[in-house]
Amino acid sequence: MRRLLPTPAELDDDGLVDAYRLPEGPALRVNFVTSLDGSIAVDGKSAGLGSPGDKRVFRVLRALADVVLVGHGTAAAEGYRAVAPDSPVGRLRTSLGRPATVPIAVVSRRAALDPTSGLVTDAVSPTLLVTCAAADAGRRRALAEAGVEVLVCGDDDVDLPAAVAALTERGLAQVTCEGGPQLLHAALAAGIVDELDLTIAPALVGAPERLLDAVLPAPARLALRQLLEEDGVLFARYDVAPGAR
Numbered sequence: 397m398r399r400l401l402p403t404p405a406e407l408d409d410d411g412l413v414d415a416y417r418l419p420e421g422p423a424l425r426v427n428f429v430t431s432l433d434g435s436i437a438v439d440g441k442s443a444g445l446g447s448p449g450d451k452r453v454f455r456v457l458r459a460l461a462d463v464v465l466v467g468h469g470t471a472a473a474e475g476y477r478a479v480a481p482d483s484p485v486g487r488l489r490t491s492l493g494r495p496a497t498v499p500i501a502v503v504s505r506r507a508a509l510d511p512t513s514g515l516v517t518d519a520v521s522p523t524l525l526v527t528c529a530a531a532d533a534g535r536r537r538a539l540a541e542a543g544v545e546v547l548v549c550g551d552d553d554v555d556l557p558a559a560v561a562a563l564t565e566r567g568l569a570q571v572t573c574e575g576g577p578q579l580l581h582a583a584l585a586a587g588i589v590d591e592l593d594l595t596i597a598p599a600l601v602g603a604p605e606r607l608l609d610a611v612l613p614a615p616a617r618l619a620l621r622q623l624l625e626e627d628g629v630l631f632a633r634y635d636v637a638p639g640a641r
């Protein structure tokens with residue numbers, strides 16, 4: 397992996413971790429892999445756009461996070477599982493002196509998370525559900541009984557700023573959001589995104605799944621802070637301009 401911006405350098409594994417470190421304090425970064433035409437999936441999954449470098453960046457962002465935030469659509473489509481201590485992410489976290497596991501927080505208006513799924517039953521750091529008061533009370537109760545920490549944020553819809561505040565209150569201040577497009581749209585519209593970490597795969601796909609699923613209330617303005625490259629794949633780190641927050 398080599399850094400092109402701000403200063404050219406070859407990056408080893410430690411250098412890659414340093415390239416994505418955040419200063420202390422609350423922050424929400426969003427991580428996506430996209431093709432050149434803005435497609436985010438091949439046959440409904442992001443793996444078709446992946447590369448060894450993208451996997452390493454994905455792991456680093458999970459290793460540096462206090463919590464991984466994800467929409468229920470992505471968790472279901474990508475077959476999300478809890479992070480295990482002996483997984484590559486768990487081992488990287490341990491080597492960085494961090495707790496081996498990181499909790500996953502699933503955003504679902506309908507509280508549609510399956511209480512019998514591995515995401516719930518195998519979690520060492522309990523999985524969280526971010527939902528709203530309108531979600532079925534029985535489903536919320538069943539998930540809480542299964543060990544899920546249920547955060548009710550908002551009445552008819554999920555109040556994302558309230559959700560981020562609730563995570564911060566629990567000591568989960570540095571959030572890596574892994575999408576998908578509906579959640580990214582809502583997070584940008586709510587003004588809670590600080591950073592976009594975008595892997596740009598040199599491919600054209602034309603898939604229906606795009607980075608954003610609808611027009612934003614106003615275009616978000618981003619500033620390029622860092623650009624890495626490996627095997628023709630670009631890894632951009634953008635700050636979301638304060639005016640867009």
Ligand SMILES: NC(=O)c1ccc[n+]([C@@H]2O[C@H](COP(=O)([O-])OP(=O)(O)OC[C@H]3O[C@@H](n4cnc5c(N)ncnc54)[C@H](OP(=O)(O)O)[C@@H]3O)[C@@H](O)[C@H]2O)c1
Nearest residue numbers: 428429436442467468469470504505506575576578579582
């Ligand atoms: N290339 C990449 O990096 C990448 C990253 C992520 C996803 N993807 C792809 O994106 C596709 C999934 O897209 P998607 O639009 O379904 O993703 P999504 O945003 O993860 O999921 C949408 C669902 O999540 C819940 N949700 C999202 N935002 C919400 C909000 N603000 N408030 C309340 N609930 C919210 C809702 O669940 P309920 O219906 O349960 O209420 C909604 O139906 C898959 O093909 C996946 O592979 C690609």
